[in-house]
Amino acid sequence: MSTVEPLLQVEDLQVGFKTQDGFVPAVRGVSFDVYPGETIAIVGESGSGKSTTAHAIINLLPGSGKIAGGSVRFEGRDLTKLKRNEMEDVRGKLIGLVPQDPMNSLNPVHRIGFQVEETIRANGLATSKRAVRKRAVEVLKEAGLSDADTRLRQFPHEFSGGMRQRVLIGVGLSSHPKLLIADEPTSALDVTVQKTILDHLESLTAERNTAVIFITHDLGLAAERAENIVVMNRGRIVESGPALEILRNPQHPYTKRLVSAAPSLASTRLGSRSATVGLASSATPAGTPVPPVIEFQDVTKVFKIRTGGPRSIPFTAVDKISFQVPKGSTMALVGESGSGKSTAAKLLLKLEEKTSGKIFVDGVDQDSLDRGKLLEMRRKMQVVFQDPYGSLDPLHNIGNTVAEPLNVHKIGDAASRKKRVLEVLDQVALPTSVVSRYPNELSGGQRQRVAIARALALKPEIVVLDEAVSALDVLVQAQVLELLANLQDELGLTYLFITHDLAVVRMIGDYVSVMQKGAIVEQATVSEVFDSPKQEYTRRLLDAIPGADVDLSA
C-alpha cells in the first residue's frame, strides 16, 4: 500500500454551521486517507460529525453549512476549491453516493426509470434514448432487481425500502465511480434486508475495486464491512486504525464505551436475577402452576383492506398466536416490519380489537371487562413507544407529562401526584429539575426516560415496550436498556418487548417469540434461540446481526 497514492486525502477538515448563535463548528480538524479499493468506516453517534464529514467531501452540505478550513484532495485536486459546475462533474461520475434514508431519497413523483435515466444522461454514460434505457435496465439488474424492465415504470412508493436502496446503490455505482460514499445505507432497513443489501454492495465494489467510505453508528457493522475504522466524537477523530484492532483493543475511552455498548457485540442479559427467572418458571412444582401475567390464546387479527371498489380484502395481521409471560420476566416479540408484532401489542393494550382468540391479563379474560374495569385494567398496562420525539407533547412540560396518567385515573391529590412525579423521575435517573422543562430541551435518551417515567407513574405491572430503544444511539440505548433491566428487578415489572433487533433481545429478554407473517414461528427462552435456533427464519435473523461473527478475543 505504501507505494500507492491515496485516492482521497482529507486534511484538517473544518466544517461549521451558521446559526443564530453564530458559527457552530461541527467537524474540527479531521484527517484521513482512503486508498483505491479500500473500505473505511467512519463510526460515531448522531451529532459526531460523521455525516457532515461525508457531505463536505462532495460539497453537499445543507445551506447553512460551510467548509471553514482544510483540504479534500481527490486524485490530486482539492475538491473544496472547485467551482460549482466542476463539482457537479465530480459528483456521480467520480464519487458516488448511497444516501442514508432510502425512503426519502427517491423523488416520489417521478418514475424509477426516469430517475435512473437522468443519472445516466447527466454523467454522460449514454446519450441516445435507447442506449440510456438499455443502460438503466443494466443498472437495476446489477443492483439485484429482477424484471428490471417493468420496475422502471413503477414509482418509488411501489417499492419496499430494500428495493429502493438497491435502486440507489445502482444509481450510486452506475458510472463506476472510484469512490463510493455510503451514508448509513441500511440503518432504515430490516436486519435481514440489511445483510443482503450490504453483501450485494460489497460484491459490487470488490468487483470493480471501488473505494468505499462507510458512515455508520454500528461498530459491529463497521468491523464486519471495513478494513479500517475511524471513530469520531464531537467533530473530532478520537481513534483510527485497522477494524479488528480497534474492536479488540480500543485505546480511547470513548471507543471503549462504544465497544462495550454495541448490542451486536454484547452477549449477556442485563440485571441481576435474569438467570433465575427462566429457572423459576420451569422449576415450579407441577402441582402449583404460577398463572402467567399475560396470556394469549389463539389470538387473530384480520384487517379489511379497501381495494377502492365496493369490496375489501381481508388481511391477517396476527395469525392465531399463543404465548404466556410469567410475572417479572420479559417476552420479546421479534420480527421484521410487517410481521404483526406491533399489532399484537396493540391487541394486548386494547388499542385494536382482536378478531378472535382470548387474551388474559392476571388470569382475567379481557373480553369480560366492562368500561370501568377496562380503565382499571389500563392502569396495570403502560406503553413506551419507539419515537421519543413524537410521543411527548411538545406543549406540555415534563412534570405535566408524567403527571397526566395520574390525573386521568384520578389518583391522589395534587400534592401526592407531585410527589409521585418526582419519585418516578428519580427512578429513571433524571434530575428533578426537568419537571419544568419542555421536551425540545431534552436529548433523545432523556426523552425516552421521560416516556418510561410516565409509564411507571401508575405503578403498572406490565410495560409494553414498542421498539422503545430502536431510535436511540448505541450508548444511550445501552443506558436505557440497563435502566429497564434495573426497574424490572426493583419493581417486578413484566415486559412485552417489541423489536426487530435480535441483538437487543439478548440484553433484556427472557423469552422470545419470533414472528413471521403474523404467526409465531419459534418460541423459546433467549439462550435456546441464540444457541440452537430451530427455524430457518430465526437463523436468518441471527445471521443478520452485524458483527455477530466478529471474534473479539485474540
Next chain:
Amino acid sequence: MFWYIIRRLLQGIPVFLGSTFLIFSMVFLVPGNPVLRMFGDRTPSPEQIAALEAKFHLDQPFLVRYFIYLGDVFQGNLGTTYAGQSVNEILARTFPTTLRLALLAVLIQLIVGVLAGLISGLRKGGIFDHAALIVTLLLISIPVFVLAFVAQWFFGIQLGWFRPTVGSGAPWSDLILPAIVLAALNMAYVVRLTRASVIETSQNDFVRMAYGKGLSRRRVIPVHILRNSMIPVTTNLAADFGILIVGATVTEGIFNVPGVGNELFKAINRHDTPEIVSIVTILVIVYVFVNLLIDLLYGVLDPRIRYVK
C-alpha cells in the same frame, strides 16, 4: 381510479340537491307575490294572475314546484327570467367571457406568482425574498375594489395602457387589466405558498441525492424542486380558477365585464328570482365539478395518492 370518480360523482348528487333546495327555498319563500311584482304599479286582473301563476307553477305547493324545477333542470331547461329571456341563452352569452377572464387571471398567477415564489424560496432571506414578502402583504391587505379603482384610474386613465372598461365583445386585450386585478389577491398567496413549498422541498433527501448523483442545478431546480413544489400550488390555482369562473361580481362590475358575476349582480338588483336560482344552480354544479377535477388533478400530480381511495 374508476371507482373513485364514480364515488365522487355520486357524492356530488346530495351536494347538488341540497344546495338547489336551499337556494330555491330561500328565494321562493321570500314574502310577496312575484306576479304582482312583475306588474309593478298596475293591478292585474284575477284571470291574469291565475294564468301567470299557472305558467310559473306558483299555484302548486312548494315541494311540487321544487320537483318541477328539478325536472326542468334535468332536461337542460333552466327556465326564463321575468323579462322573458331564456336563462340558457344568458349563460351561453356571459359564461364564455367569465371563463376567459378566469383563465387569464390564473395564467398571470401561474407565471408571475410561481416565478416570484420560486426565486424567493431559493434565495430565502435575500433582498428579493424580503421585497416579495412586503408586496404580497400589501396585496393581501388592500380590498379588491380599491385595487380595481386604482388600477382603472392609473393604468386605464393616467397611463392609457388599457381601456378603463371592457368594450363590446370583450376582446382579450380589454380583459387583461381586470384579470390582473382579479389575480392580485390569490397571486399573493401563490407566491407565499410556492416559496414555502420550495423551501420545504429543497430540504428533502431526494434533492441532496439528485445533486449527489451528478445532476446540475439547472436540472435539479425544475425537475426535482419545482415539480414537487407545484403540487400544493397547482391545487390552489385550480381552486381559485373554480372560484373565478363562477364570477367575480365586484371586479366584473367595476370594469363592466359582460360576465356571469355582472349578470348575477344585475339579476339580484332586479329581484329576478328565476334567473338568480338558475344561475346560482349552474354555478354550484360547475363548482362541484371543478372540485372533482382538482382532486383528480391532485392524483395526477402526486402518484403516491393515485391509488388511495
